[in-house]
Structures are given as C-alpha cells and as structure tokens.
Amino acid sequence: MPTDPVIEVAGVTKTFAGVRALDDVDFTLNRGEIHALVGENGAGKSTLIKVLTGIHSPDSGQIRRTGRISTIYQEVNLVPLMSVAANLFLGREPRNRLGLIDRARRDAEAAELLRGYGITADVRSPLGTLAVGEQQMVALARAVEADADVVIMDEPTSSLEPREVETLLEVVRKLHEAGIAIIYVSHRMDELYRICDTVTVLRDGRSVHSGPLRELPRIELVSLMLGRSVNEIRKHGTTAFGEDHHADTQPVLEALDLTSKPRINGVNVAIRPGEVVGLAGLLGSGRTETAKAIIGALPLDHGTVLVAGKPVPHNVRAATRAGISMLAEDRKTEGIIPNLSVRENIVLAALPRLGRFGVISRAKQDRIVDTFVRRLRIKVSSPEQKVAELSGGNQQKVLLARWLCSEPRILLLDEPTRGIDVGAKAEVQALIDELAKEGLAVLLISSELDELLDGADRLVVLRDGEVAGELEGAQLSREHVLAAIAAEVMDDADSH
Amino acid sequence: MTTLTAATRTKVLQRQGAAVALILMVTVSWLVFPRFGSLDNLRDLALQGSFLAVIALGMTFVIITGGIDLSVGSLYALGGVLAAWGSQYGFLAALTLPLAVCGAIGLINGLLIARTNMAPFIVTLASLLFARGLLLAITDEGATTYQIAPDSAFVELGRGTVFGFGYPIFIAAALCALGGVVLNRTNFGQNVFATGGAEQSAVLMGVPVARTKIGVYTASGTLAGLAGALTAAYLQSGVTVIGVGTELDAISVVVIGGTLLTGGMGTVLGTVIGVGLIKVIQNVINQIGTLDSNYQSVVSGVFLLIVVVLQRMLRR
Structure with a gap:
C-alpha cells in the first residue's frame, strides 16, 4: 500500500484529572485505508477519536490532518423530530433560484440516495419513527455524503441487525473504493477481519501494536488487547464440560x-x-x-x-x-x-x-x-x-x-x-x-x-x-x- | 422512539384541533351574537390580534429552540414608551429607537443564554425586571406619558387603514408570512428545529447552536419592541401599564397553536391560529355585556389547560 498519510499523530499525550488517557501515542492513517482501532474499555479509543476530530486538544504531541473528517458515533446523533430528509441534508440543502430550501428536490434526492443504503422509508416522516438501525444508516449516509476524506466509525454496528450490518459493511467497502480513509472502531472480530487493512491496538492509553491486520492472528490480537504475551496461550478446544462439583444441588x-x-x-x-x-x-x-x-x-x-x-x-x-x-x-x-x-x-x-x-x-x-x-x-x-x-x-x-x-x-x-x-x-x-x-x-x-x-x-x-x-x-x-x-x-x- | 409517532399524531391533531376550535368558535359566535360578524368588529378583532401576533411570532422561534422568553411583555411596554418619546424627533427615530433598544436587550439575552449556558427562564426573567424598571425610570414611575402628535406620520403607521383594515394587520401578516418562510425554507430555520430537537446532536452535526440561539432571542426582543411601537402609534401615546403578563399570553398562543413547549416542533401558522382563538374568546366575552372582562383570563386559562391536557392524553 502506498503511504500517503491523511492523518498523522506523533507522541500525543492527553491527561484528564491526573489520569493519562493517552500516553505518547503514534497513529498514522493512510489514504484509502480501512484502519481498525481496537482496545478494551478505557484504553483511550474515544479520547484518540476526540483528539483527531479536534474536540479535545492534546497536552503534547503533534497532529497533522489533511482533508475533512466525518464521524459516526455509537449513538445516533441526529434530530429525531426532524424529517429523514432534513436530517440528511441539514446544512447543505439544495436551493431554488431565490436561495430558499427546495424541499421537493431535497426529499427526492434524499429518497434516491437512501435507496443506495437500503432504506425505503418515507423521507418526509420524522427520523425518530425509523428503526434504530435505519437511523444509524441515515447518520452514515449523512457523514459519507458530506464529501469527507476521512470517516471515523465508532462501533457503528453495535445496535444493528445482522442484515443491516451487511448493508453497512457494503457501504464501507464502497467508500473504500472511492478512496476514502476509514477508522473503524469495533469489538467484533469478524467484522474487523472482513474489512480492515491495518490495526492499531490501544491499551491503557498506549499504542501497543500497529500494523497490517491480516498478518495478525486473532488470538494474538485478543492477547494484545488484554495485555498478555501470546506465547502463554495454548491453542486447543475449550468447550468440553468438566466434572461438576456442585452436581448434587439443583440450580437456584x-x-x-x-x-x-x-x-x-x-x-x-x-x-x-x-x-x-x-x-x-x-x-x-x-x-x-x-x-x-x-x-x-x-x-x-x-x-x-x-x-x-x-x-x-x-x-x-x-x-x-x-x-x-x-x-x-x-x-x-x-x-x-x-x-x-x-x-x-x-x-x-x-x-x-x-x-x-x-x-x-x-x-x-x-x-x-x-x-x-x-x-x-x-x-x-x-x-x-x-x-x-x-x-x-x-x-x-x-x-x-x-x-x-x-x-x-x-x-x-x-x-x-x-x-x-x-x-x-x-x-x-x-x-x-x-x-x-x-x-x-x-x-x-x-x-x-x-x-x-x-x-x-x-x-x-x-x-x-x-x-x-x-x-x-x-x-x-x-x-x-x-x-x-x-x-x-x-x-x-x-x-x- | 415509539413515542414519536404519537408525537407526530399529536402535532397534526393539535394544529388542526386549534384550527377546528377556531372555526367552531367563529361560527357559533357569528350565529349567537349579531354584532360579532359585523365588519367593524372583525376589523377590530384582527387589529387587536396583530400586536400579539408580532410578539408571538418571535416567541414561536424561541420555543422551537427549546427556550422561553419572559422579557417580551416588558419589552413590548418599553418599546411603546421609547417610540412615543422618539416620535418628537420624527418617524425614523420613533421606529428605530424601540427596535434598536429592545433588539439589543434580546441580543444580550441570547448571548447570555448561548455563551454562558444559563437557563433562558432565569436570564429573560432578569430582563423582564430590567426592562420594566428602565421603563418606570424614564417615565418617572409611570407618571409621565409621552404623547405622539396626532398628525405625525408615525401615528399613521398605527391608525392608517386599507379598506378599513389597520396597517398593523398587514404588517403582522407580512411578518408572519416571512417568519414561516424563514422557519421552513432557510438554513436558519432548520437550525432552529435542530437546536430544539436535539441540541447535542445538532452540535455534532455542525449546526451553529449558539448563533441560532442568539438569533432567536434577538428577533424575539426586536419583534416585541416593534409590537410596542405599533401599539404606541395606534394609541397615540406610550402607555406605561401595558404588557404586564403579555409574555404569558404569547407563550399560551404558541402552545395552543401546537408548538411543543419542549422544542423541536412548531409552526407559525399554528401560532396565528392560537392568536385568533384567544382574541375571539376575548371578543365574545366582551359581547356578553354582563360578564366582567376579567373572565377573559379565566376562559383563556381554562382553554390553555384543555390544550395541554389534550397534548398529554394524545401522546399516550
């Protein structure tokens, strides 16, 4: 893969109330790459995302960004009372000759666009009437259509049905083909290995590993997240039931x-x-x-x-x-x-x-x-x-x-x-x-x-x-x- | 999220409910009170409603952002006094002075609410007291009433008519039409809905939430000042005792008109219908000569309560 970084982070440290949320973290996102960002709770993923998007400024270290970043959060951050189309186009609505919002065109374009994301609901109905998965998809469409160069997805599939997950991964793939760089945060190993090129593992605010994902066996990835050497891990079956020393009592x-x-x-x-x-x-x-x-x-x-x-x-x-x-x-x-x-x-x-x-x-x-x-x-x-x-x-x-x-x-x-x-x-x-x-x-x-x-x-x-x-x-x-x-x-x- | 479909249903029923109630009231009044349907009475009704409509227009925007503006009653009175005082320096002074001062107080409201995150209720309550105090200070505690020369152009603004309908009616109608377009067809309007619908999300979607809030409070203050100026022109003087409790009238008509008090949803047309409803009720009570005019408030209060109760029931 050609190295053409759109985001480069070097030695970033961020402290909250004396706790190091990020400790000398390096992170590079290349153009057109799908980059998995993984780590357990409190590892610093959210803080890193917020530093990347500029919500937090780091205590020390350097960040170099080229291009526009769009973020999709775990919870749907849209306005439930406004129509689906209004949410999708908020801030960049199509205008008529008078400079006023052209609602008919907006609704038609929204319906057309969302069909590509598998949503056929009435775009004039309030967003809140859609299922959570559909709302998430609208948020994704909004982020993508905003001409972003980088899309950050923070656990986008955590509230999706399997069918919706497929649609989402399909969209991610399309973005990838369009040359957009993606940071993909998820705990779902299957998804990560299906779509991601590279991975960065955070643990306790430190970047403990960064490299191509496919060369990293799953068990090694899990051990990196949890902080144990892979050499300790023996690989064998685990589901056989052993003897039950409480067998005499009935479960309460x-x-x-x-x-x-x-x-x-x-x-x-x-x-x-x-x-x-x-x-x-x-x-x-x-x-x-x-x-x-x-x-x-x-x-x-x-x-x-x-x-x-x-x-x-x-x-x-x-x-x-x-x-x-x-x-x-x-x-x-x-x-x-x-x-x-x-x-x-x-x-x-x-x-x-x-x-x-x-x-x-x-x-x-x-x-x-x-x-x-x-x-x-x-x-x-x-x-x-x-x-x-x-x-x-x-x-x-x-x-x-x-x-x-x-x-x-x-x-x-x-x-x-x-x-x-x-x-x-x-x-x-x-x-x-x-x-x-x-x-x-x-x-x-x-x-x-x-x-x-x-x-x-x-x-x-x-x-x-x-x-x-x-x-x-x-x-x-x-x-x-x-x-x-x-x-x-x-x-x-x-x-x- | 399931409550939303119910909320949508509420919105439709409520807006149409207010319209249906208005049509019903008008029809019944027409049949029962022979004077109600007279052109004179209808003109008077529309004129009375136009002042409240201008104030309520600003309030509609404020409430859709999820806020409240308690200062408009005082600003309405202050605007009238400033217009009357300014009229001695000519038409332009009479009109711009109230707009500038009331707009500035609205701007300060907006800045405090948007930048310091203080509750709109508290900030605008302070402005209510501030504006009322300022009014009393410049009128020697209300003892001085500034008169407007009867032959001035400014009086014409309040008393002039087209086919017997006063200019303020046309001004209010034009402003409400403009307000409707701004709310539904401009970026600012969309930002108003987004701010009131889900403020945190709006921030993340790149909506300039602070600027939107500053905008609606500035507009609300300016419109209250304008309503005061129009009233002064109509009355030919800056009456100091008006506007007490007008902010509550404005909030009532906005809510009766179907705008959600929690923000995120509402229409200008609904507010206009709400104004019509309240004014028709007042007019009818005046027609029943035997009823004390204080019953206007009683009936308006009962009506508001019914609307709010219906809102609740429909949402379940």
Whole structure:
C-alpha cells in the first residue's frame, strides 16, 4: 500500500484529572485505508477519536490532518423530530433560484440516495419513527455524503441487525473504493477481519501494536488487547464440560435462551446455591445485558428466568421478590444516593419489608445497619455519615449491604470492584467468597480476567451476545478463556 | 422512539384541533351574537390580534429552540414608551429607537443564554425586571406619558387603514408570512428545529447552536419592541401599564397553536391560529355585556389547560 498519510499523530499525550488517557501515542492513517482501532474499555479509543476530530486538544504531541473528517458515533446523533430528509441534508440543502430550501428536490434526492443504503422509508416522516438501525444508516449516509476524506466509525454496528450490518459493511467497502480513509472502531472480530487493512491496538492509553491486520492472528490480537504475551496461550478446544462439583444441588437460578437482539442471543446461565459463576468476554459481548435480562430490566425477544424451578415474570419487581438482586456497574448513577446517610442508603431496599403501615421502626433499622456495617467491615465514623464522604470501596460495600438486607438468594454483581483501590478490592472479593459460602448464588461480571479466574467456580464466556464456552475446574485458566474469546482460533488449530 | 409517532399524531391533531376550535368558535359566535360578524368588529378583532401576533411570532422561534422568553411583555411596554418619546424627533427615530433598544436587550439575552449556558427562564426573567424598571425610570414611575402628535406620520403607521383594515394587520401578516418562510425554507430555520430537537446532536452535526440561539432571542426582543411601537402609534401615546403578563399570553398562543413547549416542533401558522382563538374568546366575552372582562383570563386559562391536557392524553 502506498503511504500517503491523511492523518498523522506523533507522541500525543492527553491527561484528564491526573489520569493519562493517552500516553505518547503514534497513529498514522493512510489514504484509502480501512484502519481498525481496537482496545478494551478505557484504553483511550474515544479520547484518540476526540483528539483527531479536534474536540479535545492534546497536552503534547503533534497532529497533522489533511482533508475533512466525518464521524459516526455509537449513538445516533441526529434530530429525531426532524424529517429523514432534513436530517440528511441539514446544512447543505439544495436551493431554488431565490436561495430558499427546495424541499421537493431535497426529499427526492434524499429518497434516491437512501435507496443506495437500503432504506425505503418515507423521507418526509420524522427520523425518530425509523428503526434504530435505519437511523444509524441515515447518520452514515449523512457523514459519507458530506464529501469527507476521512470517516471515523465508532462501533457503528453495535445496535444493528445482522442484515443491516451487511448493508453497512457494503457501504464501507464502497467508500473504500472511492478512496476514502476509514477508522473503524469495533469489538467484533469478524467484522474487523472482513474489512480492515491495518490495526492499531490501544491499551491503557498506549499504542501497543500497529500494523497490517491480516498478518495478525486473532488470538494474538485478543492477547494484545488484554495485555498478555501470546506465547502463554495454548491453542486447543475449550468447550468440553468438566466434572461438576456442585452436581448434587439443583440450580437456584436458571436463565434459558435469553434473547434481546442484537445485544444477546440465546444465552443460557445456571447458578447453584453457593456457587460463583463468572461472565467473561470482551466489552460489548453482552455481559451486562445478560445480567439485566435476568433481573428483568432488559426487554426480551424471548427467554425464561427460573428461580428454584419456577418461572419469574419478566420485570424487576417480580425478580426482586423472587430473590434476585443486582449491583449495577455504575454505582454513582444507578445506586448510591450520596447525600443520604449510610443507614438510609442501606435500609432503602428493605423499606417495604421493615415498615408496617409505612412506619419504620428506628430500632429495627439500627439493628440491621449495625449488623451489616460489622459484617461487611464498612469503615464509617457512624451510620449517620453521608455516603458521599466514603471511599469508593466502602460505597460499594454500602450498596452490597443494601441488597443483602433484602435477603436475596441470587446476587448479580456487575463490575463490583471497578474504580476502587487495591486494598478495598481484595476485601470486596473476599466478601463475595464469604457470601457464596453462606449459600448465596452469585453471578460475577468483571473485565479483569484475574478477578474472574480467582473468584469464580465456573466461567461462562460470551462473544457477540452468545455463549462461546463454559469453563470449569482445570479449564479455569487465562489460556482457555482467551482461546474461547477468540474462538475462531480453534478452527485454525483444527484445520492444521 | 415509539413515542414519536404519537408525537407526530399529536402535532397534526393539535394544529388542526386549534384550527377546528377556531372555526367552531367563529361560527357559533357569528350565529349567537349579531354584532360579532359585523365588519367593524372583525376589523377590530384582527387589529387587536396583530400586536400579539408580532410578539408571538418571535416567541414561536424561541420555543422551537427549546427556550422561553419572559422579557417580551416588558419589552413590548418599553418599546411603546421609547417610540412615543422618539416620535418628537420624527418617524425614523420613533421606529428605530424601540427596535434598536429592545433588539439589543434580546441580543444580550441570547448571548447570555448561548455563551454562558444559563437557563433562558432565569436570564429573560432578569430582563423582564430590567426592562420594566428602565421603563418606570424614564417615565418617572409611570407618571409621565409621552404623547405622539396626532398628525405625525408615525401615528399613521398605527391608525392608517386599507379598506378599513389597520396597517398593523398587514404588517403582522407580512411578518408572519416571512417568519414561516424563514422557519421552513432557510438554513436558519432548520437550525432552529435542530437546536430544539436535539441540541447535542445538532452540535455534532455542525449546526451553529449558539448563533441560532442568539438569533432567536434577538428577533424575539426586536419583534416585541416593534409590537410596542405599533401599539404606541395606534394609541397615540406610550402607555406605561401595558404588557404586564403579555409574555404569558404569547407563550399560551404558541402552545395552543401546537408548538411543543419542549422544542423541536412548531409552526407559525399554528401560532396565528392560537392568536385568533384567544382574541375571539376575548371578543365574545366582551359581547356578553354582563360578564366582567376579567373572565377573559379565566376562559383563556381554562382553554390553555384543555390544550395541554389534550397534548398529554394524545401522546399516550
């Protein structure tokens, strides 16, 4: 490939509140190239895109851009109330002789143009009446038709149906033929290998690899993203079930065929009392969605959740009553009420059970709070201290206490140790172990492989919303998990 | 996104709903009150409506961007006083002084809202107080009323007629027609819809959101000043006590006309229909001699409530 860079980034560093989001990153995009940009959550992809498009200015380093950049974001950034045609042409509408917008021509051109993207909906109807996939396609058409030299796509297929993905990839190919350079961000290995020429892997704000994609085996790409040497990874099959040391007990939770397209597709999970089941997989593989589906917070196409063999209606109230509790990933927005005290935060979930006729016995509250503060070793000056004043780890324990005091049988933990310091992390991990020993069934979601390997009795590996493998006993090793995530490798190994 | 189809349905029903209500009101009034249908009464009705229509036109743009302009009532009164005072220096001064001052206050509103991200409600509330205070200061707390010479060209602007229809009616009609074209057929109009429909997306789509906001508040202030000048010309003096609560009348007619209070959707025609509806109701209450004129507000309030309740119900 001739090297004719349209974007050249050298030694770019960007710091947010003392955290290095980008650390001395080099990045080159050549004309007519499809460049994959990959990395786990927090690796710095979004920051790099924002630096490229000029939304952020770097602390140091150089950026050289030639030509116009168009960006398509993961969420559709269009105006739902305006018509499809108005969205498509906003800012460059066809004019009549008087300089006024020629609506008839605009609508006709829009309809014509969108047909090429497989959209046949009425272009005069509000954009918001279209399906999300179609909206994404309109956003793509808008970006492409703006005469861009570079198109950046940030996970464009994450909300698309398989058929729509095909159309999108077709469009990408057409752009490629037209000589437009593309930066393609995705976690979907299949897509990357189908369309991308080159790849840059970011990890912890650093560019750890850059080069032709086809020469890089999938398993090596995954290991680069997760930060392990490829030499450690043995290539062999992983899906054989090992002996089941909980075989004597019936699962307390069985989730069958959970499907909510396009996020998750036919996921099965079973957890026995006293067992910690880990959910592994890359970002966007459907981990959080699976947990949300179990607790009834994600609308399902089909699928059933059984608690102790009985089906649970698909809503959060019913799931909670059946004994399922979920500790959400983002404790700031989905759980903690910072200005209430530790006591108030803990008893919140238990209020309906504690209160009689709406009156809650204060003595009873204190007793429960006391128990949990001691049991979970929450470090507070008094139960009346505001939660906002606690450290991240202790906040997490308060949330945990809240769910525990409603006496759940099944606990879903989504990234329970994210954002808390190492010491607190170890304590929370120990606590999870303890709770399981007491008979709780735990589903543990974590991006940290070590945490899953140490904490879980069994691992369910997800890939693109489907179960890619279940690992147990001797199979609980980094190599097996990576192999399962990069599943295609097994086919390679088989065919050689 | 499923609520959107409902919202579209609401828009259609609402706009036509207001039109249907207007036709119904006019028909019934015509039959019940013999004086209602007289040419004199209709001319008077249209003239009364034209001042509010000019203010509401600006408000329509502001509300479609998702904002609100509470300062227009005070600017309306201030515009009238400035026009009356300026009329001693001739026609041009009488017309440009209110437009310039009220436009400048609108511009400041827009700058503060767009550049500092302050809430439109607060910024324009401050302007409401500021303009009313300025008005009272230049009129010795309302004690001084500036008169306009009855034979001046400026009075002709407010009192002149074509076939008995006052000039302000034609001015308002022309401005609303222009407003409709600007809203639907120009870049600025599209930017107004985009800003109110999804501000963050609009920014990413390259819409000059700040400039659009500054534009609509400047237009709103200028139009309120113009409405004040026209009223002063018609009354031959700068009346200091008018315009109290006019901003709420303007908001009411815009909402009755089907413009979403949350922004992103609305029409000038709807606003004109809303003005017609409110003015017909007021006119009818005046025809019923036994009713206190204060019932105008009562009926207008009830009507607005019905519209908003209908909006809610239709959206479900």
